[in-house]
Amino acid sequence: KQEVTQIPAALSVPEGENLVLNCSFTDSAIYNLQWFRQDPGKGLTSLLLIQSSQREQTSGRLNASLDKSSGRSTLYIAASQPGDSATYLCAVEAGARGFQKLVFGTGTRLLVSP
Amino acid sequence: DAGITQSPRHKVTETGTPVTLRCHQTENHRYMYWYRQDPGHGLRLIHYSYGVKDTDKGEVSDGYSVSRSKTEDFLLTLESATSSQTSVYFCAISEVYNQPQHFGDGTRLSIL
Numbered sequence: 706k707q708e709v710t711q712i713p714a715a716l717s718v719p720e721g722e723n724l725v726l727n728c729s730f731t732d733s734a735i736y737n738l739q740w741f742r743q744d745p746g747k748g749l750t751s752l753l754l755i756q757s758s759q760r761e762q763t764s765g766r767l768n769a770s771l772d773k774s775s776g777r778s779t780l781y782i783a784a785s786q787p788g789d790s791a792t793y794l795c796a797v798e799a800g801a802r803g804f805q806k807l808v809f810g811t812g813t814r815l816l817v818s819p
Numbered sequence: 820d821a822g823i824t825q826s827p828r829h830k831v832t833e834t835g836t837p838v839t840l841r842c843h844q845t846e847n848h849r850y851m852y853w854y855r856q857d858p859g860h861g862l863r864l865i866h867y868s869y870g871v872k873d874t875d876k877g878e879v880s881d882g883y884s885v886s887r888s889k890t891e892d893f894l895l896t897l898e899s900a901t902s903s904q905t906s907v908y909f910c911a912i913s914e915v916y917n918q919p920q921h922f923g924d925g926t927r928l929s930i931l
Contacts, residue, residue, distance in 0.1 A: 746925075748923050750922070754918070756917065798916075804850070804867060805920065807862075807864065811861040
């Protein structure tokens, strides 16, 4: 059974710092890995999707990498801002191909202080 | 933002009563999903749909049923609600399997 772990569970940093969030998964047979952001009381917002054949994806100040063989992904946030404060979740697509059944980690709660 | 509306947004009900949650999309996406989010468990897939009248079970489907009679609507029913089903329920949609899922704002359900 696929399991996804995110470390740390919570992170507090001062504004301007570069930071890395970690995601690990137990079964390397994934089709893609997705990073989401969740603000309090809201749904999830997709940040990046990395196909299994890719090593990384970039969007603005965000860069996500994927190492399938070791079962790891990292989300790098450059020059963090208070508006980046949220919970970040990673999810892997597992199971039968074509239905995008996602398995989620429990998230990292990020607080960026001014 | 993707056009996804969940209703109701909040509901309090009693054990043993039936409850139906609705997810409505305006994007004409093929795939729709129901998740529940609980502290310490993250999001877990309840049921999903890959077309009108085409549905299947997810990881935590016991006690839940779904229906999709139109592309735009995906209903989640708790046939006899239990306190363990107190949770926040999210609907998500996806156009094709290798594109990101888009989420609604959730329904907070409390069963007393």
